[in-house]
Amino acid sequence: MEPVNQGERSVLNFGTIGTVLTGDQHTHPTDDCSRQRFIKLCDNTANEIKLFTEDMITISAVDKIAEQLISGVKWIPITGSPGEGKTTLGYLILKEMKEKGWNVCVLNQPEDYDTVHSFAEGKTLFMLNDVCGPFAYDPFALSTWRQFIINVQERKSHQDTEAYIFIGRENVFREVRRHFGKHEENIFGRWFNLSDQDSFLYNERLYILNMHLDKGKVNVREIDQETVCSHTGPHGFPHCCKMFVELKNRGTDVNIIEFFQNPLEFLGQTIKVLLLEKHTNMFLKEMIINNGKFDVDEVENDDKRGEIRAAERSLFGSYVKLVNGVTVFTHPSIYESVAFGIGRDDPLFIIQHCNIPFILQRMRREDPMSDVCAKGESPNYLRIHVSKKAVLKYLVPKLTRALTKDFRVLQYDICHDETVCKHIFEEFVRTFQGLHSSAEVGFN
Structure with a gap:
């Protein structure tokens, strides 16, 4: 320099x-x-x-x-x-x-x-x-x-x-x-x-939308452009423009007005399809394991690195981007959608590898009395059997560590289970007994 x-x-x-x-x-x-x-x-x-x-x-x-x-x-x-x-x-x-x-x-x-x-x-x-x-x-x-x-x-x-x-x-x-x-x-x-407030004025929205449409060579009727730019949507406007164009370029049949009304629903559906592809699934799981960032060069096996890199390359744009040499998700909502998509089929993976805020916010106890939960589906949450041994093995230590920082962790639904609470407090006591013992040894 x-x-x-x-x-x-x-x-x-x-x-x-x-x-x-x-x-x-x-x-x-x-x-x-x-x-x-x-x-x-x-x-x-x-x-x-x-x-x-x-x-x-x-x-x-x-x-x-x-x-x-x-x-x-x-x-x-x-x-x-x-x-x-x-x-x-x-x-x-x-x-x-x-x-x-x-x-x-x-x-x-x-x-x-x-x-x-x-x-x-x-x-x-x-x-x-x-x-x-x-x-x-x-x-x-x-x-x-x-x-x-x-x-x-x-x-x-x-x-x-x-x-x-x-x-x-x-x-x-x-x-x-x-x-x-x-x-x-x-x-x-x-x-x-x-x-x-409306963070983007109408003319600003129209400029941003047309810039993305022109760049992606996507045609949209002027009346639909005006409709989209006249209303504040539930998600960031620039990112929605980028996602919409990319979906169209991937051959997805999507109506622009319907997309801007609920972009995360379309994103979830798209990610669900992406996860069906073996190497894309492997790459996205590595991204979750590494807290939303991943350097493919660190993969030691040549064949695996090549397969993951090909999957990575196919997702550049709306899903991932390169920031200072490291691949990251383009937006926290992408992380959430990917984790949610993986968690529907493998909730234990999410408990093992996702951070505690996602677990507290997006996971709920399985309730056998609920028809929605009985089908294993929920529009907003991942449902898990929290009392299973495999779940407790990974969930309890995370909740206990969070509890040492803020007791309000106990207000979340996932903690409202007798077995979970019992294990949390047992782990909590063991943790502090260990700290107390270490302090005594150090003092002596």
């Missing part, structure tokens, strides 16, 4: 750095590892901005939030329902503020904050994206980020030179905000909720 010289200051801006040291300027750390980490953070942020804002226009919401940032607002939570475009909006704001001369960085772990501040000067905008759980409140994730967020809120230095875009689903923010005590109002007080 070639350094960029801008006078007598260091520059972190959209993935480019440069340092010019003079006698009256403080010296930045010269540790090579820290500098390389800093460069990687810059490059990753630049790549992600390009990926998420490609073919997008700067919507009116960007200007509103940019004005708040310039006026000195430190925290701007961006929230809403699944797929409303929260992450896309976040990256559009990063791009906008970079063009205004700010430093921009996506924080994927708290440690990256100090790395950035070791080298960057001037105003910096950080983005925290789904750090408290991508689709449901994650007590483990919150325990990682809570103290960091409180620390930067209380820190006297950098108060006037940094700001944060905090992105998360509405249900997640409603769960986590109370954990920040006296800082709750400062962090969540300027709530930008995409569910409360």
Whole structure:
């Protein structure tokens, strides 16, 4: 990477750095590892901005939030329902503020904050994206980020030179905000909720739809385009445009109006068909095992790697994308739909490999009194026999670990079973007895 010289200051801006040291300027750390980490953070942020804002226009919401940032607002939570475009909006704001001369960085772990501040000067905008759980409140994730967020809120230095875009689903923010005590109002007080407003104006929607239709060479009647663009749907508009075009290009017979009214239903049906293909099934399971990301190059067996790569290649677009060399799902809703599709046939796989928020939110006890459950089907939940030994073996340790972070885990349906509760508390007692014994040994 070639350094960029801008006078007598260091520059972190959209993935480019440069340092010019003079006698009256403080010296930045010269540790090579820290500098390389800093460069990687810059490059990753630049790549992600390009990926998420490609073919997008700067919507009116960007200007509103940019004005708040310039006026000195430190925290701007961006929230809403699944797929409303929260992450896309976040990256559009990063791009906008970079063009205004700010430093921009996506924080994927708290440690990256100090790395950035070791080298960057001037105003910096950080983005925290789904750090408290991508689709449901994650007590483990919150325990990682809570103290960091409180620390930067209380820190006297950098108060006037940094700001944060905090992105998360509405249900997640409603769960986590109370954990920040006296800082709750400062962090969540300027709530930008995409569910409360039309995040895309009509002309913006029409532009985005036509861009995708033209790119995919898909013809849609003007009256149908106007109908789709005139109503707010239950899922993110740009992502729906992309999914619709890809479905049409795959030969799927789908009506655009029906699709935009319930895109996740079409997505679920499509994934159900994809899972019937052996190698696609294998690849998607690897994605779930690795928490929604996978590097095919890490597969040691040459034949298996070739088969998985072919399956991966067929899913690029609406389902998966390449981010900084690693394949990830294009949206948390894709993760949910894939996990749900796999779980219908193999719920034990989901219990073994999915994170605790998905299990708590999307799994329910099998109820023999329910006709729906008796058929093994439910429109919204995966049904399991929680008292089976194989289920308890993997479920109880996960629930117990979650319980150490938040007792409200017990409010979820999957815990409302006598056998499950008994095993959870037995495991809980054993865990704390072990910790107590270890502490005694250490003390002695």
